[in-house]
Amino acid sequence: MLELRKGGAEPVVRLLNVTKRIGRRTIIDDLTFDVPQGEVFGFLGPNGSGKTTTIRMMVGLMRLTSGEILIKGRNIRSEYEAAIRQVGAIVENPELYRYLTGYQNLLHYARMIPGISRERIDEVIELVGLSARIHDKVKTYSLGMRQRLGVAQAILHRPALLILDEPTNGLDPAGIRELRDYLRHLAEKEGTTVFVSSHLLSEMELMCDRVAIIQSGKLIDVRLIRGGAESGHRAEVLFEVDRPDAASAALGAAVLRTESGGVVVSAGREEAADMNARLVAAGVRVYGIRTVTKSLEDQFLEVTGGGRID
Amino acid sequence: MTDFLRLIQNENMKIYRRVRTWVMLAVTLLIPLAIAIGALALDNRPSMWTYAQIDIYATSWLISTFAVVIAADIVAGEFSSGTIKLLLIRPWTRSKILLSKYIALLLFVLLFLAAFFLFSLLVNGLLLGFDDGSNILPADSKWRSAFAYVASYYGFRLIEIIVTVTLAFMISTVFRSSSLAIGLSILMLLGGSILSALLSLINKPWVDYILFMNFGLAAYLDGGTPITGRPLGFSLAVLGGYYAIFIALSWYVFHRRDVAA
DSSP states (O other): OOOOOTTOOOOSEEEEEEEEEETTEEEEEEEEEEEOTTOEEEEEOOTTSSHHHHHHHHTTSSOOSEEEEEETTEETTTSHHHHHTTEEEEOSSOOOOTTSBHHHHHHHHHHTSTTOOHHHHHHHHHHHTOGGGTTSBGGGOOHHHHHHHHHHHHHTTOOSEEEEESTTTTOOHHHHHHHHHHHHHHHHHSOOEEEEEESOHHHHHHHOSEEEEEETTEEEEEEEOTTOSOTTOOEEEEEEESOHHHHHHHHGGGEEEEETTEEEEEEOHHHHHHHHHHHHHTTOOEEEEEEOOOOHHHHHHHHTTTOOOO | OHHHHHHHHHHHHHHHTSHHHHHHHHHHHHHHHHHHHHHHTSSSOOOHHHHHHHHHHHHHHHHHHHHHHHHHHHHHHHHHHSHHHHHHSSSSOHHHHHHHHHHHHHHHHHHHHHHHHHHHHHHHHHHHOOOOOGGGSOTTOOOSOHHHHHHHHHHHHHHHHHHHHHHHHHHHHHHOOHHHHHHHHHHHHHHHHHHHHHHTTSOOGGGGGSGGGGOOGGGGGGTOOOTTOOOHHHHHHHHHHHHHHHHHHHHHHHHHOOOOO
């Protein structure tokens, strides 16, 4: 589970045997994983699986019962101020001071970290697209605008690690899209590591490089999402054909299953091209070829045993 | 150090950028004005100093109440609005964040009382005429001036208000409920005087160690005592003891607490 990224860069976050017990209930059970530098790292699990609790421990809002959390090598318990300085976060909803203006809210957080200039505040406001309404009171903001302001307060101090808990909650599709693009921009262009939790599988698939799956407080799996379909890697490929039975006969053992409009085979990139030639030679009309990536949802259901997801 | 001042600046912003703070101040300042206007109808114009005393005597419960509202909200309000999470995840220890809140609260109390004092003197002076106030001092008085006398009254009230708001601050921090903090503190303020009259009938020494039995410090000004009949040092020691407990509990709980939900 402890995989260092190529080049051996130090992971931005390390969780080591993190456990949280409340009374006799074990909420988080021996979590260990690393979040590599510069990735968008998804933290996926059904509601109540312990995502938010883990995040609260990562930012020092809750104590660990046992284990260690290191942020850029600083222990969140013993070196809190140094560790948290690297972090920007929204924990659950972006709850801001409703009776203050957006600008006053940002000023409030800016004052808490040395070295944030007025120019930086203006830059961030521009970046999240709130310039027109920044001097209005937050109580007049829509949820989408509060999300933007939440992101603004989180990135003010250019944190190495951005933690977002269920960031797409309550956003409309355009807002989700925008957030996704922005997070990818942060990771790719600014080298910010983004740690994002969600129970929305499809969202995570589009956003993340890597996903850790958690259920009932236990880590189930860490999966690479991007760069998973490299050459040599076999994938499920669907051939859309006019006569699936004939196609199946022509391809033989590679066929996984036959569907109404085509056949699904297991093949690498080159193999798929060869198969196409064979099909054409056999007089089967091929209308389309595409990889059927098993969606994260399927994988998720697979590893969590089809547990309730809501 | 300047960085810490910025935390206090933040807390001040959260107090004074709210309309309710200014409504409280306006309502409080209306009282000396109303009383002084009422005095104009009297045949014998009383001294401005007599009225300065009446003002604080009549209004200190209201000032305490408003200060308690601020104290009750300053921590619990962050919890109920959820803003506590974004406040705590900054490179500051919880103790320092709580300290910045407490200092902002004390500044508010001082400011409120000082504004009231000055306004009361000004209004009474303008409406009733400025005078040196020698007439309000008892004949054999050790007091040099009316100002010193009234200011000392404010000083004693200040001590009581600080103990009261610290109680509210503690409840606010420990129970994260501003309504509970307001309720209990006001109950103690208003019910305290009635209860202490009843409790004083119990002829046991432990009664004197109850918090509100030691309120009413202003009695010492005229050579009297609060209901306990004990000397000033005793009253201050009891209040100081409670104060230390309130502070210790607030910091302990705030430092340890898991911030969930």
